[in-house]
Amino acid sequence: MTAGWSRSRRSGPDSWPRRSSGYGRRSDALRLRPACIVQYRRVAFNGSELDPGLRITFDTELKGRVHDLSLGSTGYAESRYFAAPDQCVLEVKINHRMPYWLSEILARHNCVVRRISKYCAALEACKGTLERERAIA
Numbered sequence: 001m002t003a004g005w006s007r008s009r010r011s012g013p014d015s016w017p018r019r020s021s022g023y024g025r026r027s028d029a030l031r032l033r034p035a036c037i038v039q040y041r042r043v044a045f046n047g048s049e050l051d052p053g054l055r056i057t058f059d060t061e062l063k064g065r066v067h068d069l070s071l072g073s074t075g076y077a078e079s080r081y082f083a084a085p086d087q088c089v090l091e092v093k094i095n096h097r098m099p100y101w102l103s104e105i106l107a108r109h110n111c112v113v114r115r116i117s118k119y120c121a122a123l124e125a126c127k128g129t130l131e132r133e134r135a136i137a
Helices: 022-029 100-108 118-125 127-136
Strands: 002-007 032-046 054-065 089-094
Touching: 032 118, 054 118, 118 127
Parallel strands: none
Antiparallel strands: 002 032, 032 054, 054 089
């Protein structure tokens, strides 16, 4: 799971994660608070000694929520799918150049480069919930 951050005029609850680094102190000074929780299942593969800078990941069960934002929450927090449950995000990360065998496989399956933000997609999917919470506050 990952947490996104946004500015708030109010200080956050004690249950929000605190960081001991300089970042944590800056986020406290800026009064940042979590805005969204993104969760997904990831299967990752690292390149062999022939392709050490290669990493391929498949992310499935892409969900997000804008309520119950504590990472340590023990309560039930229902997340909303922001991609169909049968879809996945394939990420190819390369330090130098793409191996020929990989470009052949991607071309064979008609894969195209498409940049997405799981965080932004989750926020968009939860927009109605977020607007209702702002109206109440």
